[in-house]
Each structure stands twice: as structure tokens, then as C-alpha cells.
Amino acid sequence: xxxxxxxxxxxxxxxxxxxxxxxxxxxxxxxxxxxxxxxxxxxxxxxxxxxxxxxxxxxxxxxxxxxxxxxxxxxxxxxxxxxxxxxxxxxxxxxxxxxxxxxxxxxxxxxxxxxxxxxxxxxxxxxxxxxxxxxxxxxxxxxxxxxxxxxxxxxxxxxxxxxxxxxxxxxxxxxxxxxxxxxxxxxxxxxxxxxxxxxxxxxxxxxxxxxxxxxxxxxxxxxxxxxxxxxxxxxxxxxxxxxxxxxxxxxxxxxxxxxxxxxxxxxxxxxxxxxxxxxxxxxxxxxxxxxxxxxx
Numbered sequence: 609x610x611x612x613x614x615x616x617x618x619x620x621x622x623x624x625x626x627x628x629x630x631x632x633x634x635x636x637x638x639x640x641x642x643x644x645x646x647x648x649x650x651x652x653x654x655x656x657x658x659x660x661x662x663x664x665x666x667x668x669x670x671x672x673x674x675x676x677x678x679x680x681x682x683x684x685x686x687x688x689x690x691x692x693x694x695x696x697x698x699x700x701x702x703x704x705x706x707x708x709x710x711x712x713x714x715x716x717x718x719x720x721x722x723x724x725x726x727x728x729x730x731x732x733x734x735x736x737x738x739x740x741x742x743x744x745x746x747x748x749x750x751x752x753x754x755x756x757x758x759x760x761x762x763x764x765x766x767x768x769x770x771x772x773x774x775x776x777x778x779x780x781x782x783x784x785x786x787x788x789x790x791x792x793x794x795x796x797x798x799x800x801x802x803x804x805x806x807x808x809x810x811x812x813x814x815x816x817x818x819x820x821x822x823x824x825x826x827x828x829x830x831x832x833x834x835x836x837x838x839x840x841x842x843x844x845x846x847x848x849x850x851x852x853x854x855x856x857x858x859x860x861x862x863x864x865x866x867x868x869x870x871x872x873x874x875x876x877x878x879x880x881x882x883x884x885x886x887x888x889x890x891x892x893x894x895x896x897x898x899x900x901x902x903x904x
Contacts, residue, residue, distance in 0.1 A: 610687075611689065613689045613694065613728075614687040614689055617687045617696055617728055618685045620639050620721065620728055621682065621687075621698050621719055622682055622698075623635075624636065624639060624730075624733075625680025625681070625682055625700070625702070626680070627639075628672060628678070628680060629672075629678050631669070631673050633665040633668065633768050633771075633772070634771065634839065636665065637661035637662065637664075637775070638661070639661075639730055640659075640664070640729060641722065641724060641729040641730060641731045642661070642779075643658055643659070644659060644729075644730055644731050644732060645657070645658055645731070645732040645733070646658075646659045646733055647733070647734040647735065648735050650715070650737040651713070651715075651737050660779055661775075662772055662776045662779055665772050665775075666769070666772040666773075666776070669754070669769060669772060671747065671750055671754050672750075672754070673753075673754045673768075674749070674751055674752065675705060675706055675750045675753075676706050677703075677705045678702070678703065678704050678705075679703045680700060680702045681700065681701045681702070681703075682699065682717075683699045683701075684697075684698060685697070685698045686698070692722060693720070693721070693723075694719075694720070694721040694723075694728065695718070695719065696718075696719040697716060697717065698717050698719075699716050700713075700714070700715055700716060700735075701713075701714050704742075704746050704750070705746070706746050706749045706750050706753065709742070709743060709745060709746040709749065710741075710746065711742040711744055711747075712740060712741040713737065713740045714738045714740065715736045715737045715739075716736045716738065717733060717734065717735055718733075719732065719733055719734075720732035766845035766846060766875075767841025767845035767848070768841070769879055770841060770845065770846065770873065770875045770879065771839050771840075771841055771848055773792060773873075773875070773879060774836075774839060774848050775836065775839070776792065777789060777792055777873075777881070778836060781825075781832060781834060782834060784832075786819065786822045786823050786826065787819070789822060790815055790818045790819045791815075792881050793815055793818055793880060793881045793882075793884075794878075794880035795814065795815055796813070796814055796882070797814070797815065797818065797880065797882050797883065797884070798812065798814075798883050798884070799811040799812050799818060799821065799883075799884045799885075800883065800886070801885075801886050801887075802885065802887060803889075805890030805891070805894060805903045806902070806903065807890065807893075807894055808890065808893060809821060811886075828858075828859065829857055829865075830858070830859055831856070831857045832854070832856045832857075834853065834854055834855075834869075835852060835855070836851075837851045837852055837853065838851040839851075846876070846877075847872060847873070847875075848875070849871070849872055850869075850870075850871050850872075851868075851870055852869050852871070853866065853867070853868055853869065854866065854867050854868075854888075865893075865896035866892075867888045867889055867892050867893055867896070868888070868892075869886060870887045870888075871886050871887060872885045890903065891903065
């Protein structure tokens with residue numbers, strides 16, 4: 609008899625291919641741990657790599673939408689659970705079509721999962737190639753077609769790309785990789801903080817000033833996380849709205865600073881951030897840093 613944990617893990621394994629076929633990358637990203645191992649070496653000869661969900665979604669979004677149709681059919685899903693860890697295997701037949709080109713790949717997947725904050729997350733995914741039919745040349749036109757979906761007039765692809773960049777923005781911030789974060793901006797990109805209470809910086813213009821703005825931030829804290837609660841591409845896919853939290857551990861055991869944020873990101877056609885607007889409660893921020901007496 610299957611247990612609730614086995615059912616949950618099997619559902620995650622079965623959802624990976626289904627969500628990929630539907631281009632539902634936000635939901636797909638939530639199936640993975642913050643960092644996981646991806647191994648397609650049997651297929652492409654490349655060494656296994658550590659990925660973030662944002663990186664994988666960006667890679668898949670750059671090719672999968674270019675196919676006329678894909679289908680990742682899983683069968684024979686087997687799950688083993690040991691406390692907060694689980695393993696799973698599944699047979700797979702994946703089909704890919706573009707115009708008259710077709711490619712089918714057969715094999716199996718090995719998964720490792722861990723229970724994190726009450727949710728099962730994929731920590732490792734390995735594909736084992738067994739056979740293929742058709743031609744891998746299907747990838748050329750698929751990538752070209754996916755690229756065309758990132759052009760003006762094709763909002764779905766642009767929106768997914770930009771939402772992936774927003775998630776990467778917060779991941780770089782959590783990792784304290786400020787140069788990588790600033791590189792997400794266009795050369796003339798700007799940050800605007802409209803509600804600072806006269807205490808906090810109002811923003812920065814251009815990469816050089818953005819680097820000066822962000823470089824000191826990690827030094828204020830002993831760790832930062834920014835859980836995203838909602839992320840939406842608007843009617844204009846080059847504008848992304850995000851609602852999120854900030855949870856920062858203050859230095860010297862001074863406690864936790866938390867605030868709620870609402871932000872918009874504007875992007876250019878190359879996918880670089882041209883404007884980032886950060887809205888937060890300045891009263892909460894001033895209280896957190898002991899600056900209430902300076903609030904205007």
C-alpha cells in the first residue's frame with residue numbers, strides 16, 4: 609500500500625514532464641530545492657552540474673517553447689522514502705516535434721528528494737539514455753523558434769524570461785553576489801526607492817552607482833532571504849510585478865529585521881533590467897535599524 613509520502617514524491621516526479629510540456633515554469637521551479645544536481649551526461653556528455661531552479665527554468669524556457677509539441681511520458685514510477693529523504697526512478701519516453709523534424713528519446717530518471725519545510729523538493733535528477741529515434745537536428749529550429757518568441761509581439765516567452773531574471777536577482781542577493789546582481793541591469797539601469805522617509809537612500813542610476821549602492825549591503829547582515837510570494841508579468845511582458853518578504857539577520861545577535869516589499873522590474877528587449885522600483889514600509893525599516901528618531 610502506498611504511503612502519503614510516496615504519493616507526494618510520485619506526484620512531483622510525474623509533474624516535472626507535464627509542467628515542462630505546458631511551459632508552466634513557475635510551478636515547475638517550485639518542485640526543486642534551492643540548489644540541486646542535474647546530470648544529463650549520458651545524453652550530452654557534459655559533467656553533472658549544480659543548478660538553481662531559476663537557472664534550469666531559464667535554460668528550458670530558451671528551447672522548449674520552440675517545439676511545435678513535446679510530450680514527456682513517464683511510467684513505472686518507483687518511490688522509496690526514508691524519513692526526510694526519498695529516492696525515485698521512472699521510465700521515460702520523450703517526444704519532440706518541429707515542422708517535419710522529430711526526435712524521440714527513451715531512458716529512465718533517477719531522483720533524490722528531501723523534505724524541506726514540510727515540502728518534498730528534488731535535490732538530484734539524473735537521466736539515463738537507453739535509445740533514441742529521429743534526429744537531434746530538431747533542436748536547431750526549436751531554439752530559433754524559442755528565440756523568436758522572445759521578440760516584441762510574443763509576450764509569453766518574454767514574460768517567462770523576465771520572471772526568471774527576477775528570481776535570479778533575489779537569488780544573487782541571498783548569495784551576496786553583488787557583481788552578478790548588478791550585471792542583470794542595463795548599463796543605464798536605475799533603482800528607485802520612492803518611500804524612504806528621508807532616512808534611506810533613494811536609489812541609484814547606472815551600473816557604477818548601483819554597484820556602490822549594493823556593495824555594502826551584505827556587510828550589514830549575517831544572512832538574507834527574500835521569499836517571493838507572488839510574481840506576475842503584466843500586460844506589457846517587459847514589466848514584472850513581484851510581492852516578496854525580506855528577512856535579514858542583524859549583526860552581533862541584534863535580532864531579525866523583516867519587511868514586506870512590492871516591486872516592479874522593467875526590462876529592455878535584451879532582457880536587462882532598466883528600472884527597479886522597491887517599495888517598503890520605511891517605519892518598519894527605521895524601527896528595525898534603530899532610526900525612528902530620524903524618520904521624516
